[in-house]
Amino acid sequence: xxxxxxxxxxxxxxxxxxxxxxxxxxxxxxxxxxTWVRQAPGRGLEWVSSIYSSSxxxxxxDSVKGRFTISRDNSKNMVYLQMNSLRAEDTAIYYCxxxxxxxxxxxxxxxxxxxx
Amino acid sequence: EIVLTQSPGTLSLSxxxxxxxxxxxxxxxxxxxxxxYQQKPGQAPRLxxxxxxxxxxxxxxxxxxxxxxxxxxxxxxxxxxxxxxxYYCQHYDGSPxxxxxxxxxxxx
Numbered sequence: 001x002x003x004x005x006x007x008x009x010x011x012x013x014x015x016x017x018x019x020x021x022x023x024x025x026x027x028x029x030x031x032x033x034x035t036w037v038r039q040a041p042g043r044g045l046e047w048v049s050s051i052y053s054s055s056x057x058x059x060x061x062d063s064v065k066g067r068f069t070i071s072r073d074n075s076k077n078m079v080y081l082q083m084n085s086l087r088a089e090d091t092a093i094y095y096c097x098x099x100x101x102x103x104x105x106x107x108x109x110x111x112x113x114x115x116x
Numbered sequence: 117e118i119v120l121t122q123s124p125g126t127l128s129l130s131x132x133x134x135x136x137x138x139x140x141x142x143x144x145x146x147x148x149x150x151x152x153y154q155q156k157p158g159q160a161p162r163l164x165x166x167x168x169x170x171x172x173x174x175x176x177x178x179x180x181x182x183x184x185x186x187x188x189x190x191x192x193x194x195x196x197x198x199x200x201x202x203y204y205c206q207h208y209d210g211s212p213x214x215x216x217x218x219x220x221x222x223x224x
Binding site for chain 2: 037044045046047050059061062095100101102103104106107108109
């Protein structure tokens with residue numbers, strides 16, 4: 001059974017940093033691209049970033065380019081999202097999802113709150 | 117970049133009724149690279165449809181997707197109590213990927 005579990009969220013001040021982690025199990029992790037999607041409170045879904053299975057390519061939504069970095073460690077079945085220079089508008093539930101284009105499995109999500 | 121507009125914003129129906137949800141793209145979505153998701157309160161989204169019309173694993177056949185180009189439809193033939201939720205379309209015709217704003221299907 002596929003399982004994705006996010007961690008690392010919490011409250012951070014504007015301008016601060018957080019590193020989200022996603023532990024994957026139940027599938028051959030290094031065969032699949034992985035993606036982060038976020039959802040601001042009471043709002044819709046927003047694609048954030050994706051990474052190829054081999055880490056050779058990464059993709060970012062414009063508002064996070066230069067501030068967020070996606071990475072993965074295939075030896076640990078982990079994917080990460082390093083978030084720097086955080087803004088109030090980054091406040092959201094962040095979901096880890098399996099896939100590059102559409103997403104057949106999702107984690108339960110982790111809340112990131114950016115506030116002073 | 118492709119922008120997706122979903123309508124209506126809210127659909128009020130009774131169990132057993134048919135639901136028809138629309139997703140319109142600002143430009144043609146190549147190769148029908150369109151997916152649909154269901155999201156219930158406090159839960160992660162669940163993939164229903166990909167490739168505009170292919171049901172994901174384990175999805176009941178009362179859910180169907182259709183359309184091409186700029187106009188896509190999700191149909192739920194007979195609403196079950198567990199189908200009342202928010203539905204999102206998403207294109208994957210290149211980066212940036214984008215989701216529609218969602219349609220809430222609520223109990224009338």
